[in-house]
Amino acid sequence: MWLPMLLICANLQASSCTVVTRNYDLANTERECIKIVMAKLKEADDIKEIVYKRPMCQQIMIGKGI
16 A cells, blocks of 8 residues: 655745645555645645645555564
């Protein structure tokens, strides 16, 4: 499973940054995760207060093999 995440910052200081994610947006493949996070990135483009955005996908290990 893959977790789409979006790093957003109000200015160039690290203290203004937040990672945004939703636990119900899990994707089965990395490619699907990238599609989801890129759609969220386009939504964030409309918010003028966000000066820096970085899309990310993190693989989540679920099950007995952890």
